Amino acid sequence: MNIYDIAREAGVSITTVSRVINHREQVNAVTRERVEKVLKAHNYKPNATARNLVTKSSRTVAVLTIDIREPHYARTAYTIERELSHRGYEAIICNTGGELKETERYLQSLMEKDVDGIILVGSVFNEIGKDARIRDMLKTFPVVLANGRLDLERSYSVLVDDQYGIGLSVDHLVENGHREICYFMDLDTGSAREKKTGFIQSMKKHGLECGQKQVIKVAHSVEGGRVGVQQLIEENRQVTAIVCGNDEIAVGAVKELTSRGIKVPEQISVTGYNHSEYARICQPELTTIDNKPELVAMLCVQLIISLIEKTDSYSSGVIRPELVPGKSVAQL
Amino acid sequence: MNIYDIAREAGVSITTVSRVINHREQVNAVTRERVEKVLKAHNYKPNATARNLVTKSSRTVAVLTIDIREPHYARTAYTIERELSHRGYEAIICNTGGELKETERYLQSLMEKDVDGIILVGSVFNEIGKDARIRDMLKTFPVVLANGRLDLERSYSVLVDDQYGIGLSVDHLVENGHREICYFMDLDTGSAREKKTGFIQSMKKHGLECGQKQVIKVAHSVEGGRVGVQQLIEENRQVTAIVCGNDEIAVGAVKELTSRGIKVPEQISVTGYNHSEYARICQPELTTIDNKPELVAMLCVQLIISLIEKTDSYSSGVIRPELVPGKSVAQL
DNA sequence: CTGAAAGCGCTTACAG
């Protein structure tokens, strides 16, 4: 059942049927009703592919992320999908693993579809976005990058001030009397470096010692946190607090400390980052930083839509994380 | 740059260009090379929409799930997406919240696209799939349901034996000397009922008392587990073990018990379900049931592809969960 | 207010 069948049955041209379907104004009320009756009678559904072919749009946005199994990306991707859906767009999800080759492979096939725009979630895309071939592909789409800068024609960014975010942890610890603080850094992505900088600057701001020794690189996982603590103990370091780059690491640190009979927070305080479910499940509950993934997601959608529909109604600004107190920080 | 431009420049017809693009055999090697050179020179990308319009396929599969923020669905959706991607399909993700209205809304817009198939993830879709309008919409697609039966023409199911899965928990507890066991049931979906039945039958198999009192309905969340424990304590029940319908509930139970000074597992043992990250993060680590979401996901993709491509190479069978020992069960 | 016609960029019988 296509537009021709409807037109024939309603005794009008396909142009008129098209007008009715798309709620164009220039149709006589009587004609409109006649056509609508036929439409309803056959439960007519327009063929989106045919429409896309002429309009060059598919009302689809691709969301490239690292791995939606990570709660932080899951939350972001979820909110993006819901927001898109409410505006009549579909979301294609691509788990790139943060890898250049995979990102390229996904973009390759996205280029053949009439995808309306791309949202990049994860600060790895800052690095990936520097690759010339990736840039060539990206520049054919409107693009929004969550947490980074792309410097392309039709692209926007949503920035999260992670430097400020980690600073909140340090401030909070210092306010509670801590002075021997170290940082468990998660790998080497853009936002990880931001956080590290935030840590160092904040330590300096408070006049605390902060060199190589205070920053410990660990794997971005529960295991990473455990290993970090082991290292601290082997080196016989005397710290009263550990600031972690994410909640997984913090959970690992807490578990390792606890299993060694070191009480959290009485003997060592720990802070996380992301305000994930892990922070609530951790025993004790983590004091952590909410970096507002839902807000980031909503802004991403708003921006990509304004890029797609050229409404120019975009707003932006930098997102400020917030500290969420838990029970993993003690006053000294 | 379309097929016409290429044809003109290579001095052939668009038919020939199309043949080269699609690697059809009937092309002279010399002609083929000439066309390929032009293709390469212009970095030609075929327009998928135009192709879809004639082939009636978009190499896209929609994944309807409840909420990808839940780790279990995140894992399933992740694996489905990756498997689809490797086979050249894109995944559209839809977070329906498990609601009929939303499911209908998503299906409505999916029907206008040439989506090749639909994978339903979550046993709620058993209920939703009984609605007449939903069925009418679903029957226009190949459909695979993870964990349920749909009873539609072109549909397959991947079944997980959750009854057996919960039985494993009970067996394990009984082997460890427990006899006073209760079950924290998560809501009222298909698989929740399966698990409840599994619990009751398993208790009976071991000759243990199991009536209304042993099954406690709780919210499907950490909070649910806490409330369940509160209820147990208010009613002054003497149990030595709690079997939980999922890991979130188990975490809540453990937290509530611990906060009341009741030691897990020394005084009360707790088991979870899903083998999620939560189980590993919980203190103590949960003994839980792995219900193999990755395996389920892979089978779903295999089945939907065989339905789409009519390869008839499908395999099926029922998936058996496995017990994963943690530290939340003590021997009495 | 309405319609004939062109066009979106492909694939695919069919004929040669």
Next chain:
DNA sequence: CTGAAAGCGCTTACAG
């Protein structure tokens, strides 16, 4: 092995 032509189901100037 190759090509002319129809067709997929729409939208959109353009003319009336």
